[in-house]
Structure formats: structure tokens, C-alpha cells
Amino acid sequence: MxxxxxxxxxxxxxxxxxxxxxxGHDVFIVDNFSNSEMGTITKIMGITGKMVQYANVDITDRTALEVIFRSYQFDSVIHLAGKKSVSESIENPLQYYYDNLIGTVMLVQLMQQYDVQSIIFSSSATVYHPASICPIQETATLKSSSPYGRTKLAIENFFRELTAAHSNFSVVLLRYFNPIGAHSSGEMGEKPLEVPNNLLPYLMDAVSGKRPILEVFGNDYDTVDGSGVRDFIHVEDLAKGHIKALYYSMQNTGCEAFNLGSGTGYSVLQLIDTFAKVNEIDVPYHIGLRREGDIPVSFADISKAQRFLGWRPNKTLEEMCIDAWRWQLKLLKEQHVEAQIVFPSKKTV
Ligand SMILES: NC(=O)c1ccc[n+]([C@@H]2O[C@H](COP(=O)([O-])OP(=O)(O)OC[C@H]3O[C@@H](n4cnc5c(N)ncnc54)[C@H](O)[C@@H]3O)[C@@H](O)[C@H]2O)c1
Incomplete structure (x- = not known):
């Protein structure tokens, strides 16, 4: 395809x-590199030994996007481009609605115009009502507490209405929980150019001395150790879910949502402890106050994805932590900042 x-x-x-x-599929990447680097495309080709076509295009640039649709007949679109920081979305909702929502509408306009009827969309667990009962099922009430989450929700609603009106259109909404880890080759992983949005980049910044310390937001929740509980999933397992979703989309029309998580909740302190243990390194952290808007516990029911997509995650929390740190060490070496690792490491960097 x-x-x-x-x-x-x-x-x-x-x-x-x-x-x-x-x-064995052909890939065409559209990215404006606002939060990534062109070098990643070379790495993708190096790891796979396959060619990738790409264009430095913003999805809100309809004219540039149309040149691509006019030149290639796509079988499907996997739509991940967008802005993803909750805090930034509170400061700049206009940008978030424009990029995420308008960008998606333009993309779908072109899909219709050029007869592409399948799309896999990166949604998020943030669309669920903060008081959802865990494990969260896809049928749980949807209500997001941030502009970022509401752009995802608005796009989901848009897709539901679109498929109701166009019966041959196929949309798979993938609601990611907390992707972490890096490619097992050690060659690729998260390298946020914008403010990081997730726990692990902050944790690794604290270990490598880029930040003084990791702040854990609250230890007085009603959980195993008082810290918040989340559903961490290895990014490779998450990626494999997209392939299953693509095949599902080829055989089904309509709009269907699937959770992609590990299905298990781990506390923030359990993650820190596991990271420290498997990488034999100390993680400097302190307990701060609860952060406004954080929910105590969130983890997924993944039985729908298992049943309908034939997908299941395989990687453990230990593997997520090992792969993440291996990638971080490579990055630090590239940036020549080994000396800045200030906390005692039992492993040679
Ligand atoms: N990482 C997470 O924890 C998480 C969780 C839930 C959902 N998601 C969603 O998954 C998707 C991918 O997330 P990620 O973690 O890989 O983020 P990322 O920032 O690493 O990747 C997004 C990519 O899209 C590009 N991009 C952004 N705006 C664009 C635009 N207007 N036009 C073209 N390209 C644009 C960026 O340069 C970047 O390469 C996002 O839609 C995000 O909202 C991520």
C-alpha cells in the first residue's frame, strides 16, 4: 500500500x-519539522534499508498539500501531525485549533477530492472524562479538560459525522495512553524541540543534569504509593498498532475508536524506581504539590483492540526504560555532554 x-x-x-x-508498504511523509528533524528521515531509511519520500509541508498549507495528492495515489493516510502540549494549548488555543482542527479538515478535503477513503488518526486518552472508571473502555464518557484534548475531541466528532454522511469512508481513531521508550536499535527516540509534554523526557533531563531535579506532582493520591498512576506503553508496540489499524481500515467502513495502551497502570514512583533499577542509575526527584488538572489514575481497557485489530503490546516497563535510556545516552554522546551527568551512575556513560 x-x-x-x-x-x-x-x-x-x-x-x-x-x-x-x-x-513492505510505501511511505510518503509530510512534516513541517516544527518538532522534529529532517535527519530522522535518514535514520528511518538507515534502519529499514528502504527509501522514503517526504515533503517539508505544513498540513494547513492546502496548496502545497494538494501538489502531493495530485502526484500520488494514496491508499490510506496515517495522520499524526499536530501540536500536543496541554500547557501550551492553554496559553495559545488559537494555534491548537488552527493546526489540529483546520489542518485535519484540509487534509480530509483533499482525501475526498482525490478519492482516498481511509484514515488512521492519532487521538489521545485525554478525550476521556477525568472521572472515568479504570480500566477505561472506549464507551466511557468523553470530556476533555484542556484545549489540546478538546481539539482531539472535536476531530473525533468531525470524523463521526463525516462517516455518517459518507458511508464508504473509513476512520480509525487510536486513543494513545502514555507512549514512552525508544526504538530498540538505539538509533531513534523522542527528541522534543518544543517543551516536553511527558514525564520521561523530564526524568531523563534530571538524570543527565539538564534539569536540577524531577518534580513528582503529589504523593497523596489514593494509589499504591500516593503518586499518580498511568498506562505506559512502549512506542514500538504503539506503532505496531497502527499497522493493525491500517489493515482493519481496509476492510471496514465507518468510524471506530480503539485504546492503545499496555492495559496496566504503573505509578510515577514505580516508573522512577524501575528506570533507576534497570539502568543502574540514580534519579534525583522530589515530591511537589499536586498539579492542577491531573487525574489520580488512568489506564486502558485494551480488549477491543485485541479483539478487532488482533493487536497486543509485548514490551515490559523494564524494556521501555532500558530503550529510553539507551537512546538518551546516544543523544548525550552526540551532544558531548557526558560530563554533565551529575548524579552517580553505576554504569559507564
Ligand atoms: N506523545 C504522546 O504522549 C501522545 C499521546 C497521545 C496522542 N498523541 C498524538 O500523537 C501525535 C504524534 O505525537 P508525537 O508524540 O509523535 O509528537 P511529535 O511532536 O514528536 O510529532 C508530531 C510531528 O508532526 C509535525 N507537525 C506538527 N504540526 C504540523 C503541521 N501543522 N504540519 C505538518 N507537520 C506538523 C512535527 O514537526 C512532528 O514531527 C500527535 O497528534 C499527538 O497529539 C501523542
Missing amino acids: KVLVTGGAGYIGSMVCIELLNE
Whole structure:
């Protein structure tokens, strides 16, 4: 199949491209490199030994995007491009609605115009009501507490209405929980150019001395150790879910949502402890106050994805931590900042 991957140079998109290429599909990446580097595309080709076509295009640039649709007949689109920081979305909702929502509408306009009827969309667990009962099922009430989450929700609603009106259209909404880890080759992983949005980049910044210390937001929740509980999933497992979703989309029309998580909740302190243990390194952290808007516990029911997509995650929390740190060490070496690792490491960097 020929697949257009928007945001294909990003953290998750690059792993999706590797899985697509390994499965024998052709990949065309559209990315504006606002939160990624062109060098990632070379790495994707190096890891897979396959060619990738790409264009430095913003998905809100309809004219530039149309040139691509006019030149290639795609079988499907995997749509990951967008802005993803909750805090930034509170400061700049206009940018978030424009990029995420308008960008998606333009993409779908062109899909219709050029007869592409399948799309896999990167949604998020943030669309679920903060008081959802865990494990969270896809049928749980949807209500997001941030502008970022509401752009995802608005796009989901848009797709539901679109498929109701156009019965031959196929949309798979993938609701990611907390992707972490890096490619097992050690060659690729998260390298946020913008403010990081997730726990692990902050944790690794604290270990490597880029930040003084990791702040854990609250230890007085009603959980195993008082810290928040999340569903961490290895980014490679997550990427594989997209391939299964692509095959599902080829055989089904309509709009269907699937959770992609590990299905297990781990606390923030359990993650820190596991990271420290498997990498034999100390993680400097302190307990801070609860952060406004954080929910105590969130983890997925993944039985729908298992049943309908035939997908299941395989990687453990230990593997997520090992792969993440291996990638971080490579990055630090590239940046010649070994000396800045200030906390005692039992392993040679
Ligand atoms: N990482 C997570 O924890 C997480 C969780 C849930 C959902 N998601 C969603 O998954 C998708 C991918 O996330 P990621 O973690 O890989 O993020 P990322 O920032 O690493 O990747 C997004 C990519 O899209 C590109 N991009 C951004 N705006 C664009 C635009 N207007 N036009 C073209 N390219 C653009 C960026 O340069 C980047 O390469 C996003 O839609 C995000 O909202 C991520």
C-alpha cells in the first residue's frame, strides 16, 4: 500500500514509518519539522534499508498539500501531525485549533477530492472524562479538560459525522495512553524541540543534569504509593498498532475508536524506581504539590483492540526504560555532554 504519514518525522510517526516499511508498504511523509528533524528521515531509511519520500509541508498549507495528492495515489493516510502540549494549548488555543482542527479538515478535503477513503488518526486518552472508571473502555464518557484534548475531541466528532454522511469512508481513531521508550536499535527516540509534554523526557533531563531535579506532582493520591498512576506503553508496540489499524481500515467502513495502551497502570514512583533499577542509575526527584488538572489514575481497557485489530503490546516497563535510556545516552554522546551527568551512575556513560 502507499501510505501518507503526516507528522512522520515525529516521535511516534517515525516508529510508525519503520513498521510500515518493514511490512513492505510505501511511505510518503509530510512534516513541517516544527518538532522534529529532517535527519530522522535518514535514520528511518538507515534502519529499514528502504527509501522514503517526504515533503517539508505544513498540513494547513492546502496548496502545497494538494501538489502531493495530485502526484500520488494514496491508499490510506496515517495522520499524526499536530501540536500536543496541554500547557501550551492553554496559553495559545488559537494555534491548537488552527493546526489540529483546520489542518485535519484540509487534509480530509483533499482525501475526498482525490478519492482516498481511509484514515488512521492519532487521538489521545485525554478525550476521556477525568472521572472515568479504570480500566477505561472506549464507551466511557468523553470530556476533555484542556484545549489540546478538546481539539482531539472535536476531530473525533468531525470524523463521526463525516462517516455518517459518507458511508464508504473509513476512520480509525487510536486513543494513545502514555507512549514512552525508544526504538530498540538505539538509533531513534523522542527528541522534543518544543517543551516536553511527558514525564520521561523530564526524568531523563534530571538524570543527565539538564534539569536540577524531577518534580513528582503529589504523593497523596489514593494509589499504591500516593503518586499518580498511568498506562505506559512502549512506542514500538504503539506503532505496531497502527499497522493493525491500517489493515482493519481496509476492510471496514465507518468510524471506530480503539485504546492503545499496555492495559496496566504503573505509578510515577514505580516508573522512577524501575528506570533507576534497570539502568543502574540514580534519579534525583522530589515530591511537589499536586498539579492542577491531573487525574489520580488512568489506564486502558485494551480488549477491543485485541479483539478487532488482533493487536497486543509485548514490551515490559523494564524494556521501555532500558530503550529510553539507551537512546538518551546516544543523544548525550552526540551532544558531548557526558560530563554533565551529575548524579552517580553505576554504569559507564
Ligand atoms: N506523545 C504522546 O504522549 C501522545 C499521546 C497521545 C496522542 N498523541 C498524538 O500523537 C501525535 C504524534 O505525537 P508525537 O508524540 O509523535 O509528537 P511529535 O511532536 O514528536 O510529532 C508530531 C510531528 O508532526 C509535525 N507537525 C506538527 N504540526 C504540523 C503541521 N501543522 N504540519 C505538518 N507537520 C506538523 C512535527 O514537526 C512532528 O514531527 C500527535 O497528534 C499527538 O497529539 C501523542
